[in-house]
Amino acid sequence: MSERSERSEQVVRAEKLDAADELAGVRSRFVLDDVVYLDGNSLGALPANVPGRVEDVVRRQWGELRIRSWEESGWWTAPERIGDLIAPLVGAAAGQIVVGDSTSVNVFKALVAAVRMAGAGAGAGAGAGRDEVVVDATTFPTDGYIAESAARMTGCTLRPVAPADVPGVLGDRTAAVLLNHVDYRTGRLHDLPSLTSAIRAAGAVSVWDLCHSAGALPVGLDEHGVDLAVGCTYKYLNGGPGSPAYLYVRRELQDSFDSPLPGWNSHAEPFGMRSAYEPAAGALRGRVGTPDILSMLALEAALEVWEGVSVESVRAKSLALTDFFLECVASYVPEGRVESLTPSTHAERGSQVALRCDDAGDVMKRLIERGVVGDFRAPDVLRFGFTPLYVGFGDVERAARVLGETVAGAV
Amino acid sequence: MSERSERSEQVVRAEKLDAADELAGVRSRFVLDDVVYLDGNSLGALPANVPGRVEDVVRRQWGELRIRSWEESGWWTAPERIGDLIAPLVGAAAGQIVVGDSTSVNVFKALVAAVRMAGAGAGAGAGAGRDEVVVDATTFPTDGYIAESAARMTGCTLRPVAPADVPGVLGDRTAAVLLNHVDYRTGRLHDLPSLTSAIRAAGAVSVWDLCHSAGALPVGLDEHGVDLAVGCTYKYLNGGPGSPAYLYVRRELQDSFDSPLPGWNSHAEPFGMRSAYEPAAGALRGRVGTPDILSMLALEAALEVWEGVSVESVRAKSLALTDFFLECVASYVPEGRVESLTPSTHAERGSQVALRCDDAGDVMKRLIERGVVGDFRAPDVLRFGFTPLYVGFGDVERAARVLGETVAGAV
Numbered sequence: 001m002s003e004r005s006e007r008s009e010q011v012v013r014a015e016k017l018d019a020a021d022e023l024a025g026v027r028s029r030f031v032l033d034d035v036v037y038l039d040g041n042s043l044g045a046l047p048a049n050v051p052g053r054v055e056d057v058v059r060r061q062w063g064e065l066r067i068r069s070w071e072e073s074g075w076w077t078a079p080e081r082i083g084d085l086i087a088p089l090v091g092a093a094a095g096q097i098v099v100g101d102s103t104s105v106n107v108f109k110a111l112v113a114a115v116r117m118a119g120a121g122a123g124a125g126a127g128a129g130r131d132e133v134v135v136d137a138t139t140f141p142t143d144g145y146i147a148e149s150a151a152r153m154t155g156c157t158l159r160p161v162a163p164a165d166v167p168g169v170l171g172d173r174t175a176a177v178l179l180n181h182v183d184y185r186t187g188r189l190h191d192l193p194s195l196t197s198a199i200r201a202a203g204a205v206s207v208w209d210l211c212h213s214a215g216a217l218p219v220g221l222d223e224h225g226v227d228l229a230v231g232c233t234y235k236y237l238n239g240g241p242g243s244p245a246y247l248y249v250r251r252e253l254q255d256s257f258d259s260p261l262p263g264w265n266s267h268a269e270p271f272g273m274r275s276a277y278e279p280a281a282g283a284l285r286g287r288v289g290t291p292d293i294l295s296m297l298a299l300e301a302a303l304e305v306w307e308g309v310s311v312e313s314v315r316a317k318s319l320a321l322t323d324f325f326l327e328c329v330a331s332y333v334p335e336g337r338v339e340s341l342t343p344s345t346h347a348e349r350g351s352q353v354a355l356r357c358d359d360a361g362d363v364m365k366r367l368i369e370r371g372v373v374g375d376f377r378a379p380d381v382l383r384f385g386f387t388p389l390y391v392g393f394g395d396v397e398r399a400a401r402v403l404g405e406t407v408a409g410a411v
Numbered sequence: 412m413s414e415r416s417e418r419s420e421q422v423v424r425a426e427k428l429d430a431a432d433e434l435a436g437v438r439s440r441f442v443l444d445d446v447v448y449l450d451g452n453s454l455g456a457l458p459a460n461v462p463g464r465v466e467d468v469v470r471r472q473w474g475e476l477r478i479r480s481w482e483e484s485g486w487w488t489a490p491e492r493i494g495d496l497i498a499p500l501v502g503a504a505a506g507q508i509v510v511g512d513s514t515s516v517n518v519f520k521a522l523v524a525a526v527r528m529a530g531a532g533a534g535a536g537a538g539a540g541r542d543e544v545v546v547d548a549t550t551f552p553t554d555g556y557i558a559e560s561a562a563r564m565t566g567c568t569l570r571p572v573a574p575a576d577v578p579g580v581l582g583d584r585t586a587a588v589l590l591n592h593v594d595y596r597t598g599r600l601h602d603l604p605s606l607t608s609a610i611r612a613a614g615a616v617s618v619w620d621l622c623h624s625a626g627a628l629p630v631g632l633d634e635h636g637v638d639l640a641v642g643c644t645y646k647y648l649n650g651g652p653g654s655p656a657y658l659y660v661r662r663e664l665q666d667s668f669d670s671p672l673p674g675w676n677s678h679a680e681p682f683g684m685r686s687a688y689e690p691a692a693g694a695l696r697g698r699v700g701t702p703d704i705l706s707m708l709a710l711e712a713a714l715e716v717w718e719g720v721s722v723e724s725v726r727a728k729s730l731a732l733t734d735f736f737l738e739c740v741a742s743y744v745p746e747g748r749v750e751s752l753t754p755s756t757h758a759e760r761g762s763q764v765a766l767r768c769d770d771a772g773d774v775m776k777r778l779i780e781r782g783v784v785g786d787f788r789a790p791d792v793l794r795f796g797f798t799p800l801y802v803g804f805g806d807v808e809r810a811a812r813v814l815g816e817t818v819a820g821a822v
Contacts, residue, residue, distance in 0.1 A: 031474045039478045046474035054469050054705070055462065062651055063442045063457035067450045067784065075652055102700025104674030105516060112564075137686070142675035142700060145688040149671055153523075153564045160686070185684075232701070240473055241486055241704035260560055263515030264553035273596075273789060275548070275571070277556040289513025289553060290643070293652035294465070295703040373478065378684060 010328050010397050017324065017393035023317050027390045029305045030238075036395040036402075038374045041212060041352050041385025044238030044302075053301035057294060078296050079244075079265075080284050085303045086237070086246055089311055090210060090229070091220035096248050098286045099233070099296060103211060103245040104142045105261070106230035107178065109286060110247060111150035112260040114176035114205035114228055117253060130175035130204070134159045134166060140184045143209055147178050153260070163190045170202035177204055181219065182212035182350030185377055187342040189213070189350045193224045200225060205253075211235060216351035216387070217315045221248055228253070236351065236387055239299035247286040254282055263288035305389060317388035318351040325353050325384065325396045332404030341381065352385040357407070366406045372399045421739050421808045428735065428804035434728050438801045440716045441649075447806040447813075449785045452623060452763050452796025455649030455713070464712035468705060489707050490655075490676075491695050496714045497648070497657055500722055501621060501640070502631040507659050509697045510644070510707060514622060514656040515553045516672070517641035518589065520697060521658060522561035523671040525587035525616035525639055528664060541586035541615070545570045545577060551595045554620055558589050564671070574601045581613035588615055592630065593623035593761030596788055598733075598753040600624070600761045604635045611636060616664075622646060627762035627798070628726045632659055639664070647762065647798055650710035658697040665693055674699035716800060728799035729762040736764050736795065736807045743815030752792065763796040768818070777817045783810045 018024060031046040061073040070076045083097030090097075101109075111133065118130045135147040137160035144160065151158040154175075161169050163179055170177070177199045182189050192208060199206040208229040213219055215236025221229055229248040233239035249257050259279070264270050265287035268278040279285045326340060338355040357363055357380060364376040374384040384399065429435060442457040472484040481487045494508030501508075512520075522544065529541045546558040548571035555571065562569040565586075572580050574590055581588070588610045593600050603619060610617040619640040624630055626647025632640055640659040644650035660668050670690070675681050676698035679689040690696045737751060749766040768774055768791060775787040785795040795810065 031470075033475070037477065043473075043478045043481075045477060046469065051466065051469045051474070054465060058457065058462045058465050058651070058709070059442075062454075063462070064444070066448065066456060067454045067786065068779075069652065070454075101512065101516065102674065102703075104676075104700035105512065105672060108672055140675075141678070141684050141686060141688075144686055145673045145675065145678070148688060149673055153671060234701070240469070241480065242701045242707070243705075244703060245700070260564060261516060261519055262556045262560055263513065264551075264556065265515075267552070267556070271789060273552050275552060275555055277552075277559065289515035289656070290645070290653045292513075292655060292703045292706040294654075294706045294709055296653070298469070298705055368479075375478065378682060 010331060013324070014393040014397040017320065021317065021392065023309065023313060023388055024392060026305065026309060027392065030390045032390060034371065036372045036399045038372065038384040038386065038391065038399055040387035040391070041235050041383070042375055043234055043241060044236060044387065045390055046240070047238055047302045047305045049304055050240065050298050050301045054294065054298050057297045075293050078293065078300065079287050079291050082296060082300050082303070083246055083283060085300065086214070086233070089237070089306065090214050090231070090248065091218060092222050092248055093251070096251055096283050097246050098283045099246045099299065100244050100287055100291050103209070103230055103232045104146050105288070106245045106247045107143050107146045107209065108150055109259050109261055110207045110228040110230050111147055111176055111178055112154055113257050114207050115150065115154040115156055116258045117256050118175035118203070118205050130173055131156050132159050132173045132175060133157070134161060134169060134174055134177040136163050136179045137161055138163065138183055138185070139178070139180050140209070140211065143178060143180065163195065166195055167198040170198060170204060172203070174202050174204040176207055178207045178209065180209045180212065184212050185341070185381060186354045187350045187352035189217070189348050192219065192226070196224050196226050212350055212352070215314070216318055218311045226250065233299050237299070238302045238305065240295060240302065243295045243299045244292060249283060249286055254285060257285050259285060261288045265289055265291070309389065314388045318386055319346050319349065321386040321388060321391060321393065321396055322349060322351065322353050324393055325386070325400055328397055328400030329355070329403065332400045334404070334408055337407045338382065351387070352383060355382040356380055357382050363406055367402060370402050370406065372402045421742060424735070425804040425808040428731065432728065432803065434720065434724060434799055435803060437716065437720060438803065441801045443801060445782065447783045447810045449783065449795040449797060449802065449810055451649070451798035451802070452646050452794070453786055454645055454652060455647060455798065456801055458649055458713045458716045460715055461651065461709050461712045465705065465709050468708045486704050489704065489711065490698050490702050493707060493711050493714070494657055494694060496711065497625070497644070500648070500717065501625050501642070501659065502629060503633050503659055504662070507662055507694050508657050509694045510657045510710065511655050511698055511702050514620070514641055514643045515557050517656045517658045518554050518557045518620065519561055520670050520672055521618045521639040521641050522558055522587055522589055523565055524668050525618050526561065526565040526567055527669045528667050529586035529614070529616050541584055542567050543570050543584045543586060544568070545572060545580060545585055545588040547574050547590045548572055549574065549594055549596070550589070550591050551620070551622065554589060554591065574606065577606055578609040581609060581615060583614070585613050585615040587618055589618045589620065591620045591623065595623050596752070596792060597765050598761045598763035600628070600759050603630065603637070607635050607637050623761055623763070626725070627729055629722045637661065644710050648710070649713045649716065651706060651713065654706045654710045655703060660694060660697055665696060668696050670696060672699045676700055676702070720800070725799045729797055730757050730760065732797040732799060732802060732804065732807055733760060733762065733764050735804055736797070736811055739808055739811030740766070740814065743811045745815070745819055748818045749793065762798070763794060766793045767791055768793050774817055778813060781813050781817065783813045
């Protein structure tokens, strides 16, 4: 078969897949151009309704109503209100998620609180039992750094292990376990239900980082009995650059959530201005200081793109997109030039494809010049994220084709 | 003298003061209406250049450049770049301030790092000496709550004392001292130079909260040898609702700044994605996670209103405004109806006036209905903040007059 006819075959398949795509219409809810944007796992594209909303927040809510907006424009309650908008996307009932702070700060809150819930740490006295924090050794670095700090500050030892080895190290000493749902580098999806269940069986507290899964696949926090979870909102949730992260605390654990960052926003009576701290009930115990309203309300608008969209349909399309990408890469890219690090089994795949490639840095630069935007992760990984809300099969075909031409030097 | 002629006298004085006000022209750099806005110490008014800037950040930087903006639009370096814009306003040389996170989170970073710098805390072993964190007992509550957490997590005891009593309690056990530069409630300005000097003499580390002073009066961080400082940016710096706070770490202490929140943004090589943490040099060691760009770049635009404005001229006008307000209140408000909690001595006064008033909650509601916006602090305080950049003497006269009419029931 000539290269030309192979191309045509993939193009025809892409057209058919696009025609049958029930999410195709959602793309118009975003501001996009003719770039193939496969970096939504780093920064989601701009939802079309966000600029107008932000303008209203700045000009009317801040500029005209000023201080009155804390009540009248719902600023004060935004963290829990927007948390409730994220809840259905991660399989949580309302009242368990608050939005605010960065993912790193939320990992710290969650992990310290988890250790305290487990009755572990320095406060429990030497030899009191649970003194180990287990962390995914392959995690996004910040989780590891913060976990180290949380362990240090609670008198625990940090134990980094590969996620698959977690069940083997759980025991009477395990206080808390911090895992990533999807590996940021390879795109591997870890088995949240069975790992959570193993952690619970060991009497430890589970903390999941959902940065690379929320908005791309079903998480099922409530269903699977996850204890605590955190995630960012600027990837598959399209909240904008550095938009605030969120914290999930399972309802049954909220009363024992003892935050290391008990800011005034988490007080039972924040405007009582009392010198004694008394934590609020419920999810808002996870709040800290004054929420950054501009970024937060941009996120609120961004979450409207989910209207009428189920996470299950997103997951189905995501798998179809990554399957098709791997298939097109196999056709277009010379054998041996790249190697997929992403599991071929659906149950182990997130919504990205990571390709190992010797000259990945250079290759990504050339792809971007040709209108295919993914990202490079040192030292040798090409990362392509597939956001089913706005990426189509035609985009996938084009990305793989340009990749093939680029690595073959046929630019 | 009749009430009518008294009024006229204050009106005439206001006109003269406004005519001589060298900062009068700065008011046009803000979006204002006919409301007398005396709540800039809670939420600064909207600078006129902010809406256009935010629109550009949303539509072009995020919407068109997307991920490229982390480099091309300077997103990645925003925390330290904007820190350098704040630096001259608080008397700091460049390279010592980073912007990001809330004030509460920055208090936590600063206080834990301070305790560690003092060689104190649990890590130093029992009996190792400095095990006390002194905190302003009259502080804004969140500082006290966070200080309690920082003390607990570093094995220290928290000792709340009135700022005036701080020198008396300093000693070999003092690790760190957290003080507010201006009391949020009464508007009292504490003596930063002498307190900082006493703290240094005791071998402890000073941490100042500048929320209610930065942008309203000279702080002189470098000059007075302050060790660490934090502040918000949405009051006298007009950064917008919940805009990010900042952290100052004196240059000589940067290498020993050991953050409890060592997120990936503070890594020496953040994109190296290395599992071992290695802190960056300089101020950016105080960064944590991904900065919230929308709020941060709105702040950057807001700081442009300071062009050609000196903090000294702002301080001079601030004192003239509060003097004039107290004078007008004395004329317009029936004797004994309100009582000023704000020191009459200039050296002890911030940029607000707090009036105790039995029915303060009700009175503030009525003032707001009549276009004079201050705020109410439970249980009985009327708070009026004076932002010299946009408040004039005519505003002051009107506010006091409406207050007099309101408390006299002459609405």
